[in-house]
Amino acid sequence: MNYKYQIAELNMNITSDCDYLIKRMESFQVDSFDKSDLNVKMKHSDSLHADGEIIIQDNGVGWMNKENTYVSCARIHNQDDILTVLEVEKNWLNANIEYSKKSGFSITNNNIDYGDFNAFHMVGVLFRYSILNHQGIVVHASSIDFNGKGIIFTAPAGTGKSTHVKLWEKYLGSQIKVINDDTPVLKQKKEGNFIYGTPWSGSSDKFLNTCVPLSAIVIIERAEKNSITQLSVTNAATKLMPRFFLPYFDKDLMNKAVTIYEKIISQTPVYLLKCTPEKEAMEIVYQCIQK
Numbered sequence: 685m686n687y688k689y690q691i692a693e694l695n696m697n698i699t700s701d702c703d704y705l706i707k708r709m710e711s712f713q714v715d716s717f718d719k720s721d722l723n724v725k726m727k728h729s730d731s732l733h734a735d736g737e738i739i740i741q742d743n744g745v746g747w748m749n750k751e752n753t754y755v756s757c758a759r760i761h762n763q764d765d766i767l768t769v770l771e772v773e774k775n776w777l778n779a780n781i782e783y784s785k786k787s788g789f790s791i792t793n794n795n796i797d798y799g800d801f802n803a804f805h806m807v808g809v810l811f812r813y814s815i816l817n818h819q820g821i822v823v824h825a826s827s828i829d830f831n832g833k834g835i836i837f838t839a840p841a842g843t844g845k846s847t848h849v850k851l852w853e854k855y856l857g858s859q860i861k862v863i864n865d866d867t868p869v870l871k872q873k874k875e876g877n878f879i880y881g882t883p884w885s886g887s888s889d890k891f892l893n894t895c896v897p898l899s900a901i902v903i904i905e906r907a908e909k910n911s912i913t914q915l916s917v918t919n920a921a922t923k924l925m926p927r928f929f930l931p932y933f934d935k936d937l938m939n940k941a942v943t944i945y946e947k948i949i950s951q952t953p954v955y956l957l958k959c960t961p962e963k964e965a966m967e968i969v970y971q972c973i974q975k
Contacts, residue, residue, distance in 0.1 A: 690714045691811060692820050692869040692880035692895075698807065700726035702783075704800040705807065708883045711893045722777060722814045726803060729782040732757070732766040747933045754933070756809070758802045768802040774934070776814040781806050808867070808884035812929045816937055820871035820880070821944045822929045825901075827868040827879050828852055829861040829892075833899035833973060834879035836868070838927045843904055844961055846888060851966040865890040867929075870898060870948050877948050900953045900973055907958035910965045912972060920954035921946065 689696040689712045697720040700706065705726075748755040750771075758768040772779035783803040812822040825838035826845040830852070837845045845865075852860045863879055866886030871878050877898040885891040903915075903923055915923065928945060931937040955972060959965035 688714050688717060688720075690717060691882055691893075692815055692818075692871055694811065694815050694818050694820070695719060695721045696724065696807075696811070697722070698724045698726065700724070700803075701728075702726055702800050702803050704796055705804040708804060712883060721818065722779070722810060724779050724781060724807060724810060726781045726783065726807075729769075729784060732769050732782055732784055749933075756806070758806065767799055768806050770806045770809065772810060776810070776817060776937070779810050805884070808882070811882070811884075812867070813931050813934075813937060815869060815871075816931065816940045816944065818871075819873070819944060820869045821941055821948070822867050822869055822882070824867060824927050824929070826865045827863040827881075829863055829879075829894065829896045830856070830899075830973065831859050832896060834863065834896040835899060835969075835973060836870070836879065836901045837904055838901065838924065839904040840926075843906060844959075845904060847961050848904055848957075848959070848965065851961070851963060855963060855966060856970075861892060861894070862890040863892055863894055863896065870944075872944060872947060877951055898948070898952055900955060901949075902955045902957050902969055905956065905958045906960075908960065910957075910959045910962070910968055912958075912968045913956045914972075915954045915956055917950050917954075921949050923956070924949060924954065 685701060686699050689709055691712050695717040746756060753771050753773055756770045757766050759766055768781065768783040770779060770781050781803055783799045785797050785799040823838060825836045826849045827836050828849055837848050839845050849862060863881045864885050865888040867882055867884045869880040869882055871880055878895050879898050880895050881892040883891055930941050957969060
């Protein structure tokens with residue numbers, strides 16, 4: 685069946701019968717739009733293969749180069765079996781995803797088929813690069829709406845982004861909404877920079893179809909004492925770049941990504957928060973944002 689979605693104002697037309705994808709993306713579904721920015725056709729296949737010149741392993745996804753398309757595939761961990769194959773035109777307008785269902789393999793304890801999960805993830809991969817053609821960029825971060833102010837919390841995996849956001853939820857309650865707990869979009873508009881929710885939210889499944897002005901970016905580092913410092917643009921750019929999903933395999937798209945990235949960093953206060961997982965860490969960020 686055919687479904688239409690709008691995520692960070694990017695219009696996606698998806699033909700799929702993947703129940704997991706349809707459920708996860710339900711809050712982003714729209715009845716119609718004037719023009720599709722990304723068309724995706726998905727189908728099951730019992731025999732998957734991928735070929736092309738291998739060019740790069742990027743953010744855990746390997747890319748191969750063909751004449752007019754990029755090809756990527758996902759495999760079952762520690763096995764040779766291909767689970768998902770993605771092929772996308774180099775203008776990022778049209779893509780095909782083939783995926784297999786592997787009985788006996790599921791995600792966590794909720795019986796999500798591993799093939800369905802990877803197919804949904806591959807749509808997220810398509811989205812993160814297609815949005816670069818529409819002044820948006822995806823960041824690995826937790827993001828919140830605090831009384832209409834959008835705040836990004838970013839750090840390497842396992843450092844404590846989600847833990848810090850839970851402090852805000854615990855102590856500020858209804859004043860806080862989690863926009864996305866793993867991969868929100870930062871987007872440039874005439875009115876300024878904004879955070880948008882996406883349905884790709886890591887293991888927490890916390891996300892909203894919403895948009896809020898970007899007020900601050902906070903880089904989290906573990907420490908024995910809590911402190912916060914506003915970074916210069918140069919220092920901020922150096923520390924933040926590894927947290928953004930950048931298309932290293934595509935020169936033209938990479939130039940667009942860097943332009944968007946540099947503008948957002950230069951227009952947004954960026955703080956380095958050295959912290960413990962305690963209330964005081966939340967309070968010192970709160971004081972900065974309130975100024």
